Amino acid sequence: MKVAIQTKNNIVYITIQGSIDSNTAGELQSRIMEELVSLNRVIMDLTNVGFLSSAGLRVLLMLYRQLNSNGGKMLLVNVSEEICDIMSMTGFINFFELYSSIEEAEKKFKLT
Amino acid sequence: MKAESQFQVFEAAPGSLEPIRDFIASFATANDVDKKKIFKLILAVDEIASNIMNYGYPMAGIDDGTIQVSIGCQDGKLRVVLEDNAIPFNPIEKSMPTPEDLMKPVEDRPIGGLGIFLARQSVDLFDYEYRDGKNRNILVVAID
Numbered sequence A: 001m002k003v004a005i006q007t008k009n010n011i012v013y014i015t016i017q018g019s020i021d022s023n024t025a026g027e028l029q030s031r032i033m034e035e036l037v038s039l040n041r042v043i044m045d046l047t048n049v050g051f052l053s054s055a056g057l058r059v060l061l062m063l064y065r066q067l068n069s070n071g072g073k074m075l076l077v078n079v080s081e082e083i084c085d086i087m088s089m090t091g092f093i094n095f096f097e098l099y100s101s102i103e104e105a106e107k108k109f110k111l112t
Numbered sequence B: 001m002k003a004e005s006q007f008q009v010f011e012a013a014p015g016s017l018e019p020i021r022d023f024i025a026s027f028a029t030a031n032d033v034d035k036k037k038i039f040k041l042i043l044a045v046d047e048i049a050s051n052i053m054n055y056g057y058p059m060a061g062i063d064d065g066t067i068q069v070s071i072g073c074q075d076g077k078l079r080v081v082l083e084d085n086a087i088p089f090n091p092i093e094k095s096m097p098t099p100e101d102l103m104k105p106v107e108d109r110p111i112g113g114l115g116i117f118l119a120r121q122s123v124d125l126f127d128y129e130y131r132d133g134k135n136r137n138i139l140v141v142a143i144d
Helices: A025-035 A054-069 A081-089 A102-111 B014-030 B035-060 B099-103 B114-122
Strands: A002-008 A011-020 A041-052 A073-077 A097-099 B005-011 B066-074 B077-084 B125-131 B134-142
Touching: A002 A025, A011 A025, A011 A054, A011 A102, A011 B014, A025 A054, A041 A054, A041 A081, A041 A102, A041 B035, A054 A073, A054 B114, A073 A102, A081 B035, A081 B114, A097 A102, B005 B014, B014 B035, B014 B066, B014 B077, B035 B066, B035 B077, B035 B114, B035 B134
Parallel strands: A011 A041, A041 A073, A073 A097
Antiparallel strands: A002 A011, B005 B066, B066 B077, B077 B134, B125 B134
């Protein structure tokens, strides 16, 4: 798994490539938490995430809670059909906002 | 190339999760299983293998455990068996989240507990047995 984190116009862009499993989830979580000290708007690009397990869902849950507690928000971009299925099975789909492109997600932040 | 069955022994360490998933995926792909079914099967195997690595062996005080992964194709079904010598743990006895639990706001959810739920939901048949000091988790998916 590779993670790239970039900040632009007060938005944290997180681009992940590879698999989010119980081997990689811990590293992902600590990398992201470091960036959220001062910012609370996140766009997470999952275009190149081929696999996500419950360990990955746990990272999303922790981030959601962290952001929610300081009035922030995380938007997910390009979630694969298979990962969408996992989010549906677990009810996570009701709590996350999914967008088909980074531009769509940026529009959402610009409107709020 | 098609093979009727294969097995491989992996070190019970998180670094083995990706090789285990690749092992299952390549066998399933060679047997023309569709992508969505492969994803669900590797998810189920990943969740069970993660549990064995993260809880089963540490709780047994064993730090050099292994997981044997066997996969076979017969009568339109793919059957995966995970075998380990960790503490006896029957995922079927573990209580599953109720539909109400799954509707709970994300803020109120317990962290964890979803792995076994996902594993059991992702396969057509999930079975478990403990025999000769080994846990055997059996996962079956219909492929036609």
